[in-house]
Amino acid sequence: MTADFFYDEWGRRRPGDRRDLARAGRLLGLLAPPPLPTLTVVGSKGKGTAATYASALLAAAGCRVVTVTSPGLRHDTDRIRVDGVAVSGRDLAALGRRLSDAARTLPPPGAGYLSPSALFTLAGLSVALDAGPDGAVLEAGMGGASDEVGLVPPTVVAITTVFGGHLDVLGDTPAEIAADKAGVVAELTRAVVSLPQTPDVAAAIDATVAGRTGRRAEVITDTAPEGASALREPAPLAGFPAPAMRSGLHRPNALLGCAAARRLLEATGRPAPDPARAAGVLASVRLPGRLSWHTIPGATVLLDSAVEADGAAAALAEAYRRWDRVDHVLVCLPDHKDLEGVLSALGGLPVTTVRMPDRESLRFTRTRDGLDIADLTPGRLAAFGERIVVLGTVYFTGRVLDLLDADTTRLFAG
Structure with a gap:
């Protein structure tokens, strides 16, 4: 109801x-x-x-x-x-x-x-x-x-x-x-x-x-x-x-x-x-989906709602503060976001694009060959490597938070 x-x-x-x-x-x-x-x-x-x-x-x-x-x-x-x-x-x-x-x-x-x-x-x-x-x-x-x-x-x-x-x-x-x-x-x-x-x-x-x-x-x-x-x-x-x-x-x-x-x-x-x-x-503030770290069997994930080149570069800088390498990057950006700028900021890192065909208001004509969000599972995510960066709109990062079973109930200590 x-x-x-x-x-x-x-x-x-x-x-x-x-x-x-x-x-x-x-x-x-x-x-x-x-x-x-x-x-x-x-x-x-x-x-x-x-x-x-x-x-x-x-x-x-x-x-x-x-x-x-x-x-x-x-x-x-x-x-x-x-x-x-x-x-x-x-x-x-x-x-x-x-x-x-x-x-x-x-x-x-x-x-x-x-x-x-x-x-x-x-x-x-x-x-x-x-x-x-x-x-x-x-x-x-x-x-x-x-x-x-x-x-x-x-x-x-x-x-x-x-x-x-x-x-x-x-x-x-x-x-x-x-x-x-x-x-x-x-x-x-x-x-x-x-x-x-x-x-x-x-x-x-x-x-x-x-x-x-x-x-x-x-x-x-x-x-x-x-x-x-x-x-x-x-x-x-x-x-x-x-x-x-x-x-x-x-x-x-x-x-x-x-x-x-x-x-x-x-x-x-x-x-x-x-x-x-x-x-x-x-x-004590924790902001899931904003440069947040998550662990699943076989992999650690850095998740951020970056939708432009500067945001992607900042996410990579955060990753390299903890890691000496990034194994893979998943990116979910509809047509009206800066996909080209984000891919440029990621340099030569291996990238898989993700689409959200179930969101009728978003168009993914530039990533028709990408992975559907419905096919993304914790196991599929871990298969990309041990150190994964995931970037995209808040609608996408919300779905990933759900996939990771992240706790979003409390954002700061009272």
């Missing part, structure tokens, strides 16, 4: 139908969750990392925090967490029934639908009716103003790097995409924290935030190419031991999440966490 409800209208959508933000807003009004200090994460890549670290730092400060991310790591329950712990299947079913009952009072859908991301976001917000959280961290699905997270006025917004993903969907240029993502800000937004952006994207963010907040929201952007700065090592992170934070390409997003969480604490009058406690909680 739960799965049927969250995916029902999306599954019945017709060509040309779009997400119905207005109807989702009416459903949110019917649920009437209490207003919460909210940190919303938007951007093109790394949002899940930023949201997880923001939640971890808030928890270290003594806040009870609800986190909504998209998609789930292995299961739909992974989309909604309280203090880093995924809700149970029973709890998600109860949330689904609550939303379903409320949705029955809405007018029937017209040329629009309630998207799964909308319903999981609303389900996460309705946790506030039961769990009594002190704040919420929401990860946008694709956009900002065009995403259902825009229905909830954020206190603080974190913006990861914005690039030309979803052209012709969110906009015709990276600057237009950035304007949509920054459009999540509202009149009551107190601060916007951004990773370094290209000049056109930065200008679009500044103009959008100024226009939507009447220049009341402070935009904090790290533009220093090297060294410590307010974003790169934000208090209370200064002086923390290096193992407390992620390395490589994930580190800027982790620091972004922590810097935004600090701003949320300041905006709500809460003190920063004790540095020793914060260091311990941040060091």
Whole structure:
């Protein structure tokens, strides 16, 4: 029943139908969750990392925090967490029934639908009716103003790097995409924290935030190419031991999440966490599918959601920090991702491509001869060698996490 409800209208959508933000807003009004200090994460890549670290730092400060991310790591329950712990299947079913009952009072859908991301976001917000959280961290699905997270006025917004993903969907240029993502800000937004952006994207963010907040929201952007700065090592992170934070390409997003969480604490009058406690909680963060290590009989696997050349290069660098060789690389990238760039970054390593023909929205015309995801088993994976790197979209890494039976219930220590 739960799965049927969250995916029902999306599954019945017709060509040309779009997400119905207005109807989702009416459903949110019917649920009437209490207003919460909210940190919303938007951007093109790394949002899940930023949201997880923001939640971890808030928890270290003594806040009870609800986190909504998209998609789930292995299961739909992974989309909604309280203090880093995924809700149970029973709890998600109860949330689904609550939303379903409320949705029955809405007018029937017209040329629009309630998207799964909308319903999981609303389900996460309705946790506030039961769990009594002190704040919420929401990860946008694709956009900002065009995403259902825009229905909830954020206190603080974190913006990861914005690039030309979803052209012709969110906009015709990276600057237009950035304007949509920054459009999540509202009149009551107190601060916007951004990773370094290209000049056109930065200008679009500044103009959008100024226009939507009447220049009341402070935009904090790290533009220093090297060294410590307010974003790169934000208090209370200064002086923390290096193992407390992620390395490589994930580190800027982790620091972004922590810097935004600090701003949320300041905006709500809460003190920063004790540095020793914060260091311990941040060091406990585990992000399956983001440079995560897994062991199966006969092989060790490094799994990462890299979809472009820089991400693939960072994954290889992480592999060589532990190994003296890589036996094989599995790559799953649909047509709209940078397959050529990733293959170039992998050099002459042996590569097998993987397709996901069961995902109708993804096209794999460049890898028709690849291995089908349904044919991938732990034994088949181990047959590629003892040291395997696996790269691909979050939908693919989620399937691999399921294959590896990885624990995705808790992301950090409470």
